[in-house]
Amino acid sequence: ETGVTQSPTHLIKTRGQQVTLRCSSQSGHNTVSWYQQALGQGPQFIFQYYREEENGRGNFPPRFSGLQFPNYSSELNVNALELDDSALYLCASSPGTDQETQYFGPGTRLLVL
Amino acid sequence: ELKVEQNPLFLSMQEGKNYTIYCNYSTTSDRLYWYRQDPGKSLESLFVLLSNGAVKQEGRLMASLDTKARLSTLHITAAVHDLSATYFCAGNYGGSQGNLIFGKGTKLSVKP
Numbered sequence: 001e002t003g004v005t006q007s008p009t010h011l012i013k014t015r016g017q018q019v020t021l022r023c024s025s026q027s028g029h030n031t032v033s034w035y036q037q038a039l040g041q042g043p044q045f046i047f048q049y050y051r052e053e054e055n056g057r058g059n060f061p062p063r064f065s066g067l068q069f070p071n072y073s074s075e076l077n078v079n080a081l082e083l084d085d086s087a088l089y090l091c092a093s094s095p096g097t098d099q100e101t102q103y104f105g106p107g108t109r110l111l112v113l
Numbered sequence: 114e115l116k117v118e119q120n121p122l123f124l125s126m127q128e129g130k131n132y133t134i135y136c137n138y139s140t141t142s143d144r145l146y147w148y149r150q151d152p153g154k155s156l157e158s159l160f161v162l163l164s165n166g167a168v169k170q171e172g173r174l175m176a177s178l179d180t181k182a183r184l185s186t187l188h189i190t191a192a193v194h195d196l197s198a199t200y201f202c203a204g205n206y207g208g209s210q211g212n213l214i215f216g217k218g219t220k221l222s223v224k225p
Contacts, residue, residue, distance in 0.1 A: 033212065033213075035213075041217060041218075042117075042201050042203075042215030042216055042217050042218050043156070043201075043213070043215050044215070045212045045213060045214065048212055056212050058212065090155060090156065092156075101146070101158050101161050102158075102213065103158065104148075104155045104156040104157075104158075105155060106154070106155045107155050
């Protein structure tokens with residue numbers, strides 16, 4: 001059974017660019033959540049996808065968007081990158097939406113210059 | 114809106130000593146989660162506390178939950194260097210949506 005995987009591991013972009021981050025959920029998990037973790041802070045919830053539909057969203061602007069695919073993998077897209085978007089982006093999967101333990105991937109570290 | 118506060122934010126302890134990390138949360142959160150994060154790494158699930166009075170133990174770590182006081186604790190017994198990491202507690206936001214609201218974390222350093 002493979003765990004949650006994310007790609008790429010590191011990424012450098014410049015302000016105004018767009019970025020797509022990818023996540024493969026753990027086998028058997030149909031729910032994927034995305035979090036942003038700034039340096040020295042706790043993760044902040046961006047949004048969650050359940051069976052290809054957005055199932056909740058945190059306090060992030062619309063330029064943060066996502067997708068979930070039929071195989072339950074997911075993408076996080078960020079448009080018009082800002083310097084403050086520099087962070088570790090974590091994907092977590094769970095077998096359902098009912099407050100179950102979320103299993104986190106290794107993260108993608110994004111640096112915006 | 115659920116808010117989660119941890120204290121202390123930094124903890125330096127000697128090997129062999131005991132200590133407790135506290136996690137307070139502002140509104141109802143049916144479950145409370147503890148995660149560990151090593152530098153530059155992702156989050157590892159430690160405990161999920163499901164109900165009032167729940168206590169779970171794994172090795173030198175023991176977590177408890179008091180929903181009436183809106184307080185969870187993570188107790189460290191006879192600390193060893195391998196426990197050095199940042200520990201996060203998190204509560205639920207949005208009912209069944211399972212979205213986690215994290216505290217700022219407690220950075221634990223265990224020195225010989």
